[in-house]
Amino acid sequence: MGRYEGNPVWDDVVPIPQEEGEGALAQIAYTDEYVEAMGYLRAVMAAKEHSPRVLDLTEHVISLNAAHYTVWLYRASTILALDIPIDKELEWMNEVALENQKNYQIWTHRQTLIDHIFPTLSSDPAAAQAFADAESAFMAEMFEEDAKNYHVWGHRQYIVRKFNLFDSDAELKSIEALLHEDVRNNSAWSHRFFLVFSNPAYTTAGSRATEHDPKIPDAMIDRELAFAQAAAHEAPQNQSAWEYIRGVLRKGGRELATLEGFAGEFVRIPEGGEEDIRSSHALDFLADAWSEKGELDKADMALRLLGEKYDRIRKNYWDWKRGLLRGAKV
């Protein structure tokens, strides 16, 4: 006797077995428990049954195979059909998410339910704020397990957009806290870029991450540059900060050469003497800044130093760039 067969609650349901046939690819040693639960799931889906026992069944199936792409949809439609309070479901989901760090279906499920209650929520600013805070608290818990979980960061963007947290002090502060923990957390850098440069209050709608946005106030560009420069000082060989600096300059329509002096703090190349290089990324930055200014010999020297000495792992790449530079010289 299984969990369902012979159980009076499920007496009326005839499970639909899986028709495997011959020649099955990637056959898995299913447990009896799994086979039985799936048979009952197919049966309730065929009958379009949305009931409390279906919630139990879908929970069971998810515990056995969280990547089952339709069980989540079926569970969502059951919750909506039964008008189950969403906060109960969120509580359950929090546990499942903590146990299934890699699962993505759970985040779509979460967003389906949030979309559903959003119209009601948004009519009550205090409730909406409390809800967004609870989501942030949960994500903080997820970040304790893995501060770079891609799905959680995707959800974070969704929450920022949905509840318009672009101007939220708390949001920016929490990113700063994560970067204080780990200045190399590229996910946090990336989120900061999104927060600052997709803020509908002062950016051009639809402006790409890689293009100049003239609507962004100069003060904002200055603030972001100062933040990233401080981080580069803290850990000169942290590529995240250097990429961020380049990204901010491009958003602001500023030339790399405007930060030549700053990058130069990490790179000393005295004439005839031994050079002192503290960051390969600074050298890379200078190569591009010098090329931009037309100082091609200096740029070439920087690329040569990278390939020969300070970033040997990418020697082929630096040589290729030197070749492109020679193309520009002609």
Next chain:
Amino acid sequence: MAELKLNIELHTKYWKRCLKSVLPTGYSSNDSSRMTLGFFILSALDVLDQHKKLLSEKERADIRDWILRCQHPSGGFCGSTNHRFPDEYYVDVGQGKELMDPANLAATYFAILALTYVGDLSQVRRRDCLKWLQTLQRDDGSFGELVTTNGTIEGGRDMRYCYIATAIRWMLVGDQISKEELKDDIDVDKLVEHLRSGQTYDGGISESSQHESHAGYTYCAIASLQFLGRLPDPSKISYSDSLTSPNLINVPDIVHWLVSRQVGYHAEDHDGETVSQKRPGPSEQLSLDQLSLQDSECVGINGRCNKPVDTCYVFWVGASLDIVGRSNLIDRNPIRRFLLEETQHQIGGFGQFPGKPPDIYHSYLALAILAIWKEPGLKSFDPALCVSAEQREKINAQRSIALVPTRTYWKHGYSFSIKEDDPNFEKAMAESEDAPDLAGDTSTFSQAVKT
């Protein structure tokens, strides 16, 4: 140092086990993507040049039947027989076609590919599949993974779906069939716009616009552009492109991002922690530890900035560089060493990172990148379709079969279609009756046979 060699025999054994024996219970969470695993198994054995030796005609036919059993009555395929209900459940009882468990985009891609190892594409319901594919595209150009009975497109915004959609369209010759026969196609311009907007400030491409760049998604966007014929010409790249061109996919920036994924690997400092989880000590500022001052014997590849190395990213990064024609910009030897010495497993296959047991996904992608780099004993490999070059050729030949024009002939008042290269073509056309007067009774035509 002993010369490194890929142990073909050992890997063949590993893949043979995956083909012929039942996977352990731990794979249950992959039950919905068995089609993906099935494709990896068939294709790995093809890359190792073994699959013809290992499968009898009967076994090939059985596998073909199993894949076709997963074909969804409304077009597309299901992830495994778990998601495929018995036929009677899909019958239209007056409320439109019953979808039950809808077809899945990834499953469809891998099913079509898998079929080409054990048969051909003639039993794929091409037109249904292409029509279904169109229903998965969102207004912003992106694709979902499935569409429900009420027309809702489900699945996150994910570059993988864009890649898969363009690959399916390519294999099924959707660009031509969709326009000529279905009078509709996916919106290519919107899709390209979506792919391009995924490029982030550091040059890599993310899941969708504004998220963090990621090697898997970068590969998906580049390969999609290749299927669509929209990749910028690699021979026309100049130094200043990377400083000035925001409007196209910026290839020099992508290349910079891709080569930045290489990380020197030293067995002793891999303790399972991510590099960045260690707080930088105060001395880090002054030390040159983090600079790559010496040649590394072993080089691993990560999937995002400041993340630990992982076997599969060798493929996502290496294949991306290959597609944009820049494979030579990385030093393959230390990376190959990383795979063969550190993640190749003694029972065959490859693990996710050193010390991990082998799994189907990482084992396949490791073989794939070694094949792209022309490892002796492996067939040459197509980086965009992710199959051997020979298999891509075979699929390409099957594409053109679909393009042989079809003509109509009439017999006993019914219309039949026949391909121009059919051996009976001449005879059928010669014997054809005149087409009946279309203005008359149309009931005969509604029964016309359509193949």
